[in-house]
Amino acid sequence: MEAFAELVAEGTVGIVGASNHWIWRVERARRLATAAGLPGYEVLQYHHSYLRMRTDMPSLRSVDGNLGVVSGDHLSYLRETPDLALVAYSPLLGGAYVRSDKPLDPEHDHPGTPARLAALREVAADTGATLNQVVLAWLIGAEVPVIPLVGASSVAQLNESLAAVDLELTVEQRTKLDAAT
Numbered sequence: 001m002e003a004f005a006e007l008v009a010e011g012t013v014g015i016v017g018a019s020n021h022w023i024w025r026v027e028r029a030r031r032l033a034t035a036a037g038l039p040g041y042e043v044l045q046y047h048h049s050y051l052r053m054r055t056d057m058p059s060l061r062s063v064d065g066n067l068g069v070v071s072g073d074h075l076s077y078l079r080e081t082p083d084l085a086l087v088a089y090s091p092l093l094g095g096a097y098v099r100s101d102k103p104l105d106p107e108h109d110h111p112g113t114p115a116r117l118a119a120l121r122e123v124a125a126d127t128g129a130t131l132n133q134v135v136l137a138w139l140i141g142a143e144v145p146v147i148p149l150v151g152a153s154s155v156a157q158l159n160e161s162l163a164a165v166d167l168e169l170t171v172e173q174r175t176k177l178d179a180a181t
């Protein structure tokens with residue numbers, strides 16, 4: 001945190017953030033920074049989307065599980081820490097919501113996935129929006145707000161994602177999406 005503080009002080013870095021850390025490490029770093037009068041993490045970057053991923057399987061980054069995926073730990077921590085922002089990477093699952101050439105990761109192989117996909121299709125039909133747009137609107141308008149970090153390889157993809165900013169889900173639509181587990 002001292003090294004980051006030096007970069008902030010010299011103007012090289014504006015906001016300090018962390019990605020793919022166990023949440024206890026984020027909390028520890030923030031406490032150390034506060035105690036030392038240094039700037040702490042203000043933004044986190046993790047994978048987060050509408051479909052939930054299993055986080056209990058050993059991963060590249062840790063034998064204890066997948067520390068790069070938002071879980072209840074992250075959401076409850078963010079709820080209690082409003083000065084901390086969440087940026088969600090790969091919110092469109094690389095295109096897997098809409099493309100058969102992009103299969104879901106094995107971590108999506110659990111009973112919640114078909115239930116959530118069904119709810120997503122219903123809300124998309126209801127709104128006239130695409131599945132990707134409903135996913136992005138669900139993230140942006142969540143009780144714990146999320147900044148989706150979308151990828152695009154064409155202007156059409158980018159425009160489709162940008163239009164999600166104007167899609168406001170009704171309370172009923174959001175309840176339907178949240179209730180599917």
Ligand SMILES: NC(=O)c1ccc[n+]([C@@H]2O[C@H](COP(=O)([O-])OP(=O)(O)OC[C@H]3O[C@@H](n4cnc5c(N)ncnc54)[C@H](OP(=O)(O)O)[C@@H]3O)[C@@H](O)[C@H]2O)c1
Nearest residue numbers: 019045089090091092093094095149150151152153157160
């Ligand atoms: N911190 C980390 O560990 C971490 C990890 C992963 C990513 N990231 C960051 O997050 C950014 C976004 O990640 P991501 O690219 O995985 O995000 P994403 O938004 O889940 O996936 C983007 C890809 O989805 C496909 N896509 C997008 N819109 C589409 C549409 N309307 N219809 C069909 N397919 C569509 C495209 O694939 P095609 O290009 O195949 O068409 C596009 O490249 C990356 O640039 C990276 O900087 C960070």
